[in-house]
Amino acid sequence: MEEKLEEWDDDQINDDFPDEDEPVDGSSQRYEHFRFIADKGQSLLRVDKFLASRLVNATRNRIQAAAEAGCILVNDRPVKSNYRVKPLDTVSLVMSRPRREFEIIPEDIPLNIVYEDEELLVVNKPAGLVVHPGHGNYTGTLVNALAYYLRDDPFYDPADPRLGLVHRIDKDTSGLLVIAKKPEAKANLSLQFFHKTTQRKYVSLVWGIMKDNEGTIEGNIGRNPHDRMQMTVFPEGDQGKTAITHYKVLERLGYVSWIECQLETGRTHQIRAHMKYIGHPLFNDARYGGDQILKGQSFSKYKLFVQNCFAVCPRQALHAKTLGFIHPATGKQMLFDSEIPDDLKALKEKWTNYVNTKEL
Structure with a gap:
């Protein structure tokens, strides 16, 4: 039986699982780009070789990178590149975006x-x-x-x-x-x-009082094998990709800390995964457990206060405040700083007022 060859869109691949100095959009949805069903007489064959023979322009290195990123599924489960395809296995290549057949419709949406x-x-x-x-x-x-x-x-x-x-x-x-x-x-x-020469600083409210005024978190980040909606830290071995976050405590506010994070790398969900790893999940980060009351008192009044805080800032408390780079045409150093948005500002004010008026 003659196999159908599919065109490998390398630009799409680069965008969807880069080496990954690009944070993703947060949806963590996956969309099928290619699907192959192994025939009844299929001999055991590594999945990277199986796909390399069916995708035009696909190198085994790129296919292996896809497997590392959790983008190769067999029978709807992610597999490593050394998985051996068996008869009637369904092998899929999935991405974080649909294929580029869809039209991008211009929309009059306000831009700041x-x-x-x-x-x-x-x-x-x-x-x-x-x-x-x-x-x-x-x-x-x-x-x-x-x-x-x-x-x-x-x-x-x-x-x-x-x-x-x-x-x-x-x-x-x-x-x-x-x-x-x-x-x-x-x-x-x-x-x-x-090459990590850009400057990126974030501000965030995290659960818990951080012991040190500043520090560095190092730990490879990769997709959580038990929950593909999350990234996780692999402190040892060669799983995941190198990730380095520098943090500084700007203010301690009772049971939370207001911090600044500077990225040395830019992995998917890097700050969110790293802060959970050291025991300080981002405030109201539902994907990483920060939408629960993790620190504080058992009094109903305190619980109500935290629930009000969740309502004031109904998303993870994280803002990309500073961005710096060299202008590609002029060679001039560019550095931009943004205002803290109203919801984060109101959240921080609530905790400040709580610390100033309540006995913690």
């Missing part, structure tokens, strides 16, 4: 533009705005907003992977993002992120 020139623009993304179209979010995203805003720019094509988003932040994280308007700008900026 911090800076713009002919090469790039910097936006301050609000919490709740999905970065890129995906399942359940084909419209109403930052990419749709950019398609409308740059609709008269003859050089900007929202469907061209050589343009647009250079990095990403989660849907419910607010803060600064840089967008490239020309291919040369994206290539240059992407290299800066890859």
Whole structure:
């Protein structure tokens, strides 16, 4: 039986599981790009070899990277690249975005533009705005907003992977993002992120009183084998990818801490996974357990106070406050700082007032 060869879209692959100095949009949804059913006479064969023989332009290194990222499924379960395909196995390649057949529709969505020139623009993304179209979010995203805003720019094509988003932040994280308007700008900026020469600082409210005023968290980050919706830290061995987060305590507020995090790497959910790993999950981070009352008292009045805090800031308390890079055309150092959004500001004020008026 002659096998059907499918075209491997390497640009799509690079976007969907990069080496991964790009935070994802937070949805963690996966969409099937390719599906193959092994025939009845299939001999045992490594899944990376199985796919390499069926996908045009696919190298085994790229397929192995897909497996490491949890993007290769056999019978709907993620497998490693050394899995041996058996007769009638269903092998799928899935990604965090749909295939690029869908049209990106320009939409008049307000953008908070911090800076713009002919090469790039910097936006301050609000919490709740999905970065890129995906399942359940084909419209109403930052990419749709950019398609409308740059609709008269003859050089900007929202469907061209050589343009647009250079990095990403989660849907419910607010803060600064840089967008490239020309291919040369994206290539240059992407290299800066890859080589870790950009400056990125976040502020966050986390559960617990952090003992040290500052420190560094080092621990490989990869997909949680028991929960694919989460990333997890692998402190030893070669699982996951190197991840380094530097933190500084800005203020201790009773049972929570207001901190600054500086990224040395930019793995998926890096701050969220690292802070959970050291026992200080982000406040109201539902995916990592921060939406529970983790510290404090058992009194009903305190519980009500925390529930009110969750209502004031109904998302993980994380904001990408600072972004710095070298301008791809001028070589000038660019550094941008954003205001703390109202929900985070109100959340911090509530804890400050609680500390000042209550006996903890």
